[in-house]
Amino acid sequence: MTELQKSEIVGTPALNNVYIGEMDMWPLESPEFNRIYPFYDNLRAGKFTTTKCKKCGHITFPPQVICPKCWAEELEWVELPQKAKVVAITETQAGAPLGFESPLIIAWLTFDHPALKHLIGRIIHAKEGEVKEGDEVKFVTFSVPANPVEVKKDTKICDRVFYAFEPVKK
Numbered sequence: 001m002t003e004l005q006k007s008e009i010v011g012t013p014a015l016n017n018v019y020i021g022e023m024d025m026w027p028l029e030s031p032e033f034n035r036i037y038p039f040y041d042n043l044r045a046g047k048f049t050t051t052k053c054k055k056c057g058h059i060t061f062p063p064q065v066i067c068p069k070c071w072a073e074e075l076e077w078v079e080l081p082q083k084a085k086v087v088a089i090t091e092t093q094a095g096a097p098l099g100f101e102s103p104l105i106i107a108w109l110t111f112d113h114p115a116l117k118h119l120i121g122r123i124i125h126a127k128e129g130e131v132k133e134g135d136e137v138k139f140v141t142f143s144v145p146a147n148p149v150e151v152k153k154d155t156k157i158c159d160r161v162f163y164a165f166e167p168v169k170k
């Protein structure tokens with residue numbers, strides 16, 4: 001079996017040998033491919049945001065391109081709280097999926113916000129067994145392997161970022 005090399009071929013990126021492009025589970029975050037791209041721009045600025053309807057005031061998470069309550073397309077970006085409390089957790093101690101390291105910690109989080117009461121989130125920067133129910137965690141961003149994409153026959157490197165939560169150190 002030949003070793004996977006970082007490919008110059010657009011559409012089959014090896015993603016720095018983390019996994020093959022076809023197994024990529026992260027969204028393309030540029031305006032050409034994603035209508036909620038401001039969410040990712042906001043992540044790069046350290047902001048946890050979502051969309052609010054300018055007509056009826058309804059806030060949704062994850063962000064939308066149309067209001068699910070009144071179908072208006074006029075939405076604005078609003079900030080969400082960056083701290084949450086752990087309600088329950090699950091840890092994958094070995095055998096995490098490709099692109100993730102063990103322990104892979106997924107938590108049910110609760111927020112002090114009328115529109116975002118609960119969220120299933122990933123917790124990073126924590127050791128196995130470190131996170132407990134009732135702990136406080138805070139929003140954090142991390143970089144995702146870049147993905148080369150073709151935009152009208154010009155290859156563009158799509159830098160990517162995503163969010164998770166990390167323990168608040170006492």
Ligand SMILES: [Zn+2]
Pocket residue numbers: 053054055056057058067068069070071072
């Ligand atoms: Zn609305």
